């Protein structure tokens with residue numbers, strides 16, 4: 001580790017933040033590129049968030065990632081927003097530059113990067129997105145921008161309808177998700193179903209077309225019940241940890257001046273105990 005008095009500082013802001021794999025990820029890249037810098041966990045409570053951001057910039061941080069529950073609050077503290085943040089309605093990456101707080105959202109680009117790494121063309125056909133939360137919006141916007149037709153399907157239909165009207169997409173009722181599967185080339189789980197401690201996501205994958213790719217953005221566990229079912233059905237599974245790795249690339253490049261690569265060795269390091 002190279003760490004001098006002139007080190008560049010960045011970090012991940014969350015509440016809680018102890019579970020975050022981002023320090024391990026960015027720390028690996030800092031080591032690989034022998035960069036004089038550090039990336040640290042920043043546990044900041046919601047009540048302190050708005051005041052802490054300008055302060056971080058004043059004490060020498062070059063930027064930060066923002067995670068749950070601050071992604072919407074981060075939108076409000078920025079003095080400048082990238083299109084990706086406006087489209088996603090949330091910010092996950094901050095860059096402090098020339099007195100500005102610049103916000104962007106890299107979840108969509110990270111999702112597309114991970115699809116491509118799995119040899120899945122994002123524009124190969126219509127996508128069915130399960131969920132209508134923050135991640136669904138960022139991914140939906142990125143797919144629409146890539147020219148893919150998007151349908152949102154959420155337990156709470158009104159949230160899907162609202163999202164679809166904001167982004168110009170379609171919606172389906174939660175109960176219709178099985179019957180409609182054959183119409184899609186890509187299925188994406190952005191709900192928390194399938195996460196460790198949560199019920200699995202029930203999907204009748206036998207109704208899918210054989211070429212369908214099935215992406216799950218949940219990555220604890222690495223292989224969710226949905227991904228295991230997709231593999232058993234002969235469909236193409238796309239796991240969620242890769243999205244976390246790919247979404248981190250633009251922030252690292254902006255803060256530390258080097259565009260890092262995502263590879264199998266990095267995946268194994270960040271997956272750590274998840275690989276078992």
Ligand SMILES: NC(=O)c1ccc[n+]([C@@H]2O[C@H](COP(=O)([O-])OP(=O)(O)OC[C@H]3O[C@@H](n4cnc5c(N)ncnc54)[C@H](OP(=O)(O)O)[C@@H]3O)[C@@H](O)[C@H]2O)c1
Nearest residue numbers: 131132133134135136155156159190191192217240243244
């Ligand atoms: N791989 C990555 O890099 C990455 C990046 C971002 C997020 N994620 C993961 O993606 C997931 C969603 O994140 P988010 O920020 O979008 O969360 P969020 O805004 O809280 O949205 C959660 C979504 O899950 C749905 N949901 C929750 N419990 C459900 C249940 N029992 N049955 C059906 N639907 C249910 C909600 O539906 P309702 O609207 O009906 O409540 C909502 O659509 C999390 O697991 C997060 O860890 C991964």
